[in-house]
Structure formats: C-alpha cells, structure tokens
Amino acid sequence: MDEAALLAEVTRFIYREARFQDDHDYDSWEALWTDDAIYWIPANGEGENPDEEMSIVYDNRSRIALRIRQLHTGKRHSQTPRSNLRRLVSNIEILAVDGEEIRVTCNALVFESNLRGETLWASRNEFLLRRQGDELKMALKKVILANNHTALYTLSFLI
Numbered sequence: 001m002d003e004a005a006l007l008a009e010v011t012r013f014i015y016r017e018a019r020f021q022d023d024h025d026y027d028s029w030e031a032l033w034t035d036d037a038i039y040w041i042p043a044n045g046e047g048e049n050p051d052e053e054m055s056i057v058y059d060n061r062s063r064i065a066l067r068i069r070q071l072h073t074g075k076r077h078s079q080t081p082r083s084n085l086r087r088l089v090s091n092i093e094i095l096a097v098d099g100e101e102i103r104v105t106c107n108a109l110v111f112e113s114n115l116r117g118e119t120l121w122a123s124r125n126e127f128l129l130r131r132q133g134d135e136l137k138m139a140l141k142k143v144i145l146a147n148n149h150t151a152l153y154t155l156s157f158l159i
Contacts, residue, residue, distance in 0.1 A: 003094070006094060006097070006102070007092070007094055009136065010092065010094060010102060010104055010129065010136070011092050013032075013129065013136045014089055014092055014104070014106060014127070015089060016032075017029065017032055017138070018087045018089050018108070020032070021085065021087065022085045022086055022087055024071075024082055024085075026068045026071055026072075027068065029068075030064060030065060030068045032137060032138050033061060033064060033137060033138050033139075034061070034130055034132065034137045034138065034139045035061055036060075036061060036139060037060070037061045037064060037137075037138055037139055037140065037141075038050075038058075038059070038060060038139070038140045038141075039057060039058075039059040039063075039064055039140075039141050040055060040057065040058050040059075040140070040141070040142045040143070041055060041056040041057040041058075041142075041143045041144075041145065041148070042054075042055055042056070042142070042144060042148060043055055043056050043148050043149075044148060044149050045148070045149065046144055047142060047144060056145070056148065056152065057143075081114070081115070082114075083112045083113060083114040084112070084113040084114070085110060085111065085112055085113075086110070086111045087108050087109065087110040087111070088108065088109045089106055089107070089108050090106065090107050090108075091105075091106055091107045092104065092105075092106040093105050093106065100130055100131040100132075101128060101129070101130050101131075101139070102127075102128070102129040102130075102131075102136070103126070103127070103128055103129075104126070104127040104128075104129060105124060105125065105126050105127070106124070106125050106127075107122075107123070107124055107125070108121075108122070108123050108124075108125055108143075109121070109122050109123075110122075110123075121145060122145070122146040122147070123143045123144055123145045123146060124143075124144045124146075125141065125142065125143050125144070126140070126141075126142040126144070127140060127141055127142075128140035
C-alpha cells in the first residue's frame with residue numbers, strides 16, 4: 001500500500017473512532033481494540049513509563065471492557081445526562097510502519113457540554129494501530145492532555 005493510501009485508511013479509522021466516542025457508541029468503540037490493548041492518559045507531562053509515573057487512566061483490555069460495562073449500567077452519574085461531545089481531529093501523521101503495526105499521532109480538541117457547563121479538552125493522541133485481517137485495530141491509545149498538570153475535575157467520559 002502506498003503512503004497516501006495508508007494515510008487515508010488511518011485517517012478514516014481515527015475519524016470513525018472519534019465519531020463513536022462523540023456518539024457514546026461505546027460498544028463500537030470497544031470493538032476497535034486489540035486483545036492486548038493499552039489505553040493510557042498520563043498525568044503531569046508527556047508520559048514516558050506508565051509503570052513508574054502517575055496516570056489519569058492506564059487501562060488494559062480487560063479494564064477497557066469493564067469501563068464500558070459500567071457505562072451501560074446507567075449508574076455512572078457523572079454522565080447522567082450524557083455530555084454532548086464534539087471533537088475536532090487534525091494533524092494526523094504516520095510516524096512509523098513496522099510490518100502490521102503503524103505508529104500514528106494527531107491532535108484533538110474535544111468540546112464537552114453538560115449540566116456543569118462547557119469544557120474544552122486539548123490533546124495530542126498517539127496510536128499504535130495493528131492490522132488484523134482487513135481492518136485496523138488499536139493496540140495503544142495514549143492521550144496527552146495539554147492541561148494534564150492541573151486538577152481535572154470532570155473527565156467523566158472516554159477521551
């Protein structure tokens with residue numbers, strides 16, 4: 001696959017993932033992950049090693065599934081009613097390709113509106129995508145929030 005076609009495929013994948021999150025379609029979002037996936041939101045900086053530093057979220061595949069099940073219970077009161085979300089994704093760039101794995105980065109700006117008010121969440125997202133058959137899956141999503149050095153009062157959805 002040539003570079004332009006690969007970038008187009010990766011872009012479609014990232015846009016689809018963003019849509020699933022904005023629409024609270026967490027079952028479809030969960031289906032985008034590999035069995036050995038890691039979902040990481042570091043605290044206090046870029047995040048070098050989640051085993052040695054503080055994280056806002058550091059979930060393996062099992063914990064991702066548990067979060068989804070908890071959202072389905074209707075007992076996650078921080079999301080009752082659900083936040084209205086819209087995200088803008090830009091600067092999608094393929095960093096490296098190694099066999100079936102693709103390292104990607106992009107920027108995201110998430111607008112959240114709920115009963116508490118409106119919040120903007122800015123981040124740089126890093127992905128390790130892995131080709132499984134005819135489709136891409138996320139083996140890693142690392143969300144580096146621009147304000148992760150400050151108190152985060154309302155991060156109550158999957159970013």
